[in-house]
Amino acid sequence: MRTIGLMSGTSLDGVDAAWIETDGERIGRIGPALTLPYDAALRDDLRRLLDLAPSLPPADPFLAGCVRRLTERHAEAVAAIGEAADLVGFHGQTILHRPGEGLTWQVGDAALLAARCGLPVAHDFRSADVAAGGQGAPLAPALHAALARDLPKPVAVLNLGGVGNVTWIGEGGAGEHEALVAFDTGPANGPLDDWAKRHTGEDCDRDGALALAGTPDAAVLGRLLAHPYLAAPPPKSLDRLDFGRALAAAGLEALSPADGAATLVAFSAGAVAAAARHLPSPPRRWLVCGGGRRNPAMLRALGAALAAPVEPVEAVGWDGDALEAQAFGLLAARVARGLPLSFPGTTGVPSPWPGGRIARPEPVPAG
Ligand SMILES: Nc1ncnc2c1ncn2[C@@H]1O[C@H](COP(=O)(O)OP(=O)(O)OP(=O)(O)O)[C@@H](O)[C@H]1O
Numbered sequence: 001m002r003t004i005g006l007m008s009g010t011s012l013d014g015v016d017a018a019w020i021e022t023d024g025e026r027i028g029r030i031g032p033a034l035t036l037p038y039d040a041a042l043r044d045d046l047r048r049l050l051d052l053a054p055s056l057p058p059a060d061p062f063l064a065g066c067v068r069r070l071t072e073r074h075a076e077a078v079a080a081i082g083e084a085a086d087l088v089g090f091h092g093q094t095i096l097h098r099p100g101e102g103l104t105w106q107v108g109d110a111a112l113l114a115a116r117c118g119l120p121v122a123h124d125f126r127s128a129d130v131a132a133g134g135q136g137a138p139l140a141p142a143l144h145a146a147l148a149r150d151l152p153k154p155v156a157v158l159n160l161g162g163v164g165n166v167t168w169i170g171e172g173g174a175g176e177h178e179a180l181v182a183f184d185t186g187p188a189n190g191p192l193d194d195w196a197k198r199h200t201g202e203d204c205d206r207d208g209a210l211a212l213a214g215t216p217d218a219a220v221l222g223r224l225l226a227h228p229y230l231a232a233p234p235p236k237s238l239d240r241l242d243f244g245r246a247l248a249a250a251g252l253e254a255l256s257p258a259d260g261a262a263t264l265v266a267f268s269a270g271a272v273a274a275a276a277r278h279l280p281s282p283p284r285r286w287l288v289c290g291g292g293r294r295n296p297a298m299l300r301a302l303g304a305a306l307a308a309p310v311e312p313v314e315a316v317g318w319d320g321d322a323l324e325a326q327a328f329g330l331l332a333a334r335v336a337r338g339l340p341l342s343f344p345g346t347t348g349v350p351s352p353w354p355g356g357r358i359a360r361p362e363p364v365p366a367g
């Protein structure tokens with residue numbers, strides 16, 4: 001199938017789109033990928049939605065307006081890819097994620113997108129998993145496993161988005177996805193983005209400039225690293241705002257902008273080091289994707305915290321900005337074929353679990 005995957009991540013910076021040919025198991029041709037940024041107004045409104053989500057009625061007019069603008073931007077991304085496709089994979093925007101309460105909420109109008117693109121749209125990838133008692137995330141491991149088929153194992157793929165997540169891939173057992181362990185490591189760029197915005201007005205700590213000028217504060221860092229999430233065994237996953245209260249309580253506010261940024265980078269890297277202790281065996285290498293791989297302060301801190309080499313996924317020929325979008329192309333094909341999207345080792349579902357739904361473009365009435 002020729003698929004276009006679409007992911008709007010926790011950083012709220014825009015929609016990633018990627019074209020891949022896949023049957024949901026193997027990957028054929030890898031086509032173009034792009035990111036369409038959101039304008040400042042949509043970014044601000046989505047950020048507001050995250051705060052409002054816990055008390056938001058599904059029919060809220062502010063929500064409806066955001067969903068329409070978000071979906072139209074996704075339709076523009078499909079058009080901008082400029083290649084014919086059979087199927088779209090539409091993740092939408094997560095505005096609330098509380099799997100422990102049976103709740104995960106991705107917004108986006110799949111019927112509208114199907115109408116705009118004239119293509120079937122696979123969507124709602126996470127709710128069946130959560131209903132089955134899974135974490136609903138991460139789902140990208142199915143793509144990581146397919147891409148890493150010929151790499152020496154064990155290998156770890158680390159995504160540094162707003163939230164961080166790791167996929168450990170070991171030597172395959174008898175079952176297709178037996179050798180997969182995956183979970184969210186902790187905050188990655190999210191708190192650092194918020195900190196940079198407040199202190200510099202920029203959307204992120206560009207090239208780690210602020211963090212590289214500062215020194216991590218040992219006391220604040222120690223309090224953050226004592227957060228019970230880090231010691232808890234997987235399966236586990238996070239909401240973008242889960243660490244908000246812990247960050248405030250740790251005393252971050254008393255630090256200078258540079259020391260605060262350095263402390264947050266050290267915390268993200270320390271969370272990954274804590275995650276490494278939950279893996280079945282030490283990976284030979286860590287392959288890093290997501291925007292955080294562009295932050296030299298983050299890569300330096302990870303290199304110091306982990307025992308094996310840490311490299312951007314480009315080292316093995318993958319596109320570190322496109323993996324999440326490619327994942328939803330592959331997952332769309334899996335939805336279409338009724339294949340499982342998640343596994344006991346990834347989200348904690350009791351057995352390999354299918355999910356997702358397909359919205360089809362309305363047939364044009366005859367005459
Ligand atoms: N040059 C750079 N310097 C520092 N940070 C950068 C740079 N480029 C990107 N980033 C970081 O990467 C983030 C975007 O990463 P990405 O697009 O992978 O996140 P996402 O997909 O929205 O999040 P998630 O994977 O949690 O859903 C930005 O918010 C920023 O923090």
Ligand SMILES: CC(=O)N[C@H]1[C@@H]2OC[C@@H](O2)[C@@H](O)[C@@H]1O[C@H](C)C(=O)O
Pocket residue numbers: 007009010094097104136137138139140141159161162163164165184237238324327
């Ligand atoms: C609930 C949700 O949207 N989670 C995202 C988020 O962003 C990164 C991390 O947290 C990951 O668990 C997940 O996204 C990726 C694409 C995943 O499901 O693999």
